[in-house]
Amino acid sequence: MASASALAHKISxxxxxPPASAKAATSRLSPVLAIVMVTMVxxxxxxxxxxxxxxxxxxxxxxxxFAKTSVDLSTVMSGGPPxxxxxxxxDPQFLPVSEAGGLDDKEPVMTVVIKDKAxxxxxxxxxxxxxxxxxxxxxxxxxxxxxxxxAAIVFDxxxxxxxxxxxxxxxxxxxxxVMYDRETDSWWQQFTGExxxxxxxxxxxxxxxxxxEAWATFRDRHPDGEVLTPNxxxxxxxxxxxYSGYDSSSVPFLYRGPMPEGIKPLSYVVVVRDGPExxxxxxxxxxxxxxxxxxxxxxxAWVPGVRxxxxxxxxxxxxxxxxVTVTRDGEDLVHELTFAFVVTAFLPDTPILE
Numbered sequence: 001m002a003s004a005s006a007l008a009h010k011i012s013x014x015x016x017x018p019p020a021s022a023k024a025a026t027s028r029l030s031p032v033l034a035i036v037m038v039t040m041v042x043x044x045x046x047x048x049x050x051x052x053x054x055x056x057x058x059x060x061x062x063x064x065x066f067a068k069t070s071v072d073l074s075t076v077m078s079g080g081p082p083x084x085x086x087x088x089x090x091d092p093q094f095l096p097v098s099e100a101g102g103l104d105d106k107e108p109v110m111t112v113v114i115k116d117k118a119x120x121x122x123x124x125x126x127x128x129x130x131x132x133x134x135x136x137x138x139x140x141x142x143x144x145x146x147x148x149x150x151a152a153i154v155f156d157x158x159x160x161x162x163x164x165x166x167x168x169x170x171x172x173x174x175x176x177x178v179m180y181d182r183e184t185d186s187w188w189q190q191f192t193g194e195x196x197x198x199x200x201x202x203x204x205x206x207x208x209x210x211x212x213e214a215w216a217t218f219r220d221r222h223p224d225g226e227v228l229t230p231n232x233x234x235x236x237x238x239x240x241x242x243y244s245g246y247d248s249s250s251v252p253f254l255y256r257g258p259m260p261e262g263i264k265p266l267s268y269v270v271v272v273r274d275g276p277e278x279x280x281x282x283x284x285x286x287x288x289x290x291x292x293x294x295x296x297x298x299x300x301a302w303v304p305g306v307r308x309x310x311x312x313x314x315x316x317x318x319x320x321x322x323x324v325t326v327t328r329d330g331e332d333l334v335h336e337l338t339f340a341f342v343v344t345a346f347l348p349d350t351p352i353l354e
Contacts, residue, residue, distance in 0.1 A: 064185040064198040071173065071189075071196045079172040079254060083180075086168045088131035094119065094226035097219050104316035105216035106307045108323070109227070110152045112210045113332075114139050118225035120218045121145075123309040125228055126152070127243075128236040130177055132228065133157065133165040141208060142166045144190050146177035147243055147310060148253055149342045150268070151191050156206040159183070174345035175255040191338070191346050209332040212323050214306045244313040247321075247339075257345045260352065265341035269352055270300055270324050272335045280343045281353045286324055298328045300335075 054066035054073065060083070066073065097120075103109075109120040114137030121132060126145035134141050142157040144166070157164055164183040171178040177190040186198030193205040211218075218225065230238050246253065247266050259265050268283035275296050286292060292300040303325055307318035326335035343352055 068201040069197040081170040103215045107215045118222035120227040148175040154208040154210040207334045247310040260340040260344040267340045
């Protein structure tokens with residue numbers, strides 16, 4: 001007989017399917033409505049920039065040492081929610097793959113393997129929490145996802161020899177999640193993994209290889225693995241995409257930086273930062289070529305059958321965009337499947353191969 005906790009987890013997983021009301025309530029934004037919304041946001045940005053300053057942040061309760069910073073703090077803006085208003089998961093709960101139900105086979109999940117221990121983190125959960133402070137294979141990790149950048153990155157959360165946990169500041173820089181560590185209140189740029197303000201400014205987190213793949217692919221690769229389930233299935237409308245139509249829109253949300261040339265800002269791009277210089281390749285090129293081998297032996301391979309988490313209002317109905325694996329000598333390498341504007345913002349000297 002299943003234990004009460006196991007039964008609760010199973011109920012939470014089968015409850016992943018979005019209710020009919022959620023499916024009908026949020027349809028894709030029309031291009032006209034999207035333009036109107038972006039215009040309204042743009043008009044508000046100057047006000048946001050004025051309010052986003054260290055004095056105001058200190059009044060919010062931040063103990064961050066803003067005298068130490070590696071970026072122009074005027075580029076940091078409020079994303080709307082307060083500190084941990086997008087609540088990180090600090091006590092993650094999991095189900096064995098064999099007991100998990102309610103996920104579409106092609107739904108995107110972040111996956112991590114450490115010392116033969118494998119876990120999947122569905123984007124339908126990550127979208128609403130953005131950070132999971134976890135421990136896998138004896139290693140303290142932070143599993144992070146920024147929907148506005150489609151940046152799915154896993155970090156080692158041992159910093160300068162001390163294990164810490166991460167939370168969400170409610171701030172954005174170049175549309176990307178700004179995290180904070182609970183030890184020093186230092187602020188961290190999620191896409192770069194570097195502390196940008198506070199006592200740890202300039203420190204870089206160690207990135208752990210992960211994949212963004214279809215649920216069925218992970219299930220078949222790791223039948224003995226585990227999958228993250230919501231601690232409280234009623235806390236959020238898991239399975240609904242609150243950014244409906246985002247990856248088909250013409251401009252990024254809450255972004256004031258330069259736009260890429262020759263490619264749409266929200267085109268998907270594979271970024272590999274394992275070599276001496278970063279490499280960026282459009283997902284369309286990988287799809288056309290099927291496989292791309294770099295000079296250092298890195299192999300970028302196209303993987304079909306993965307849905308977008310940022311398309312339809314219901315993630316299980318998202319269009320198929322595919323994904324990639326990035327390996328060298330058969331071993332997974334750190335990489336990101338992000339957007340073209342993110343490359344321009346954070347890696348401005350890196351051309352995007354199309």
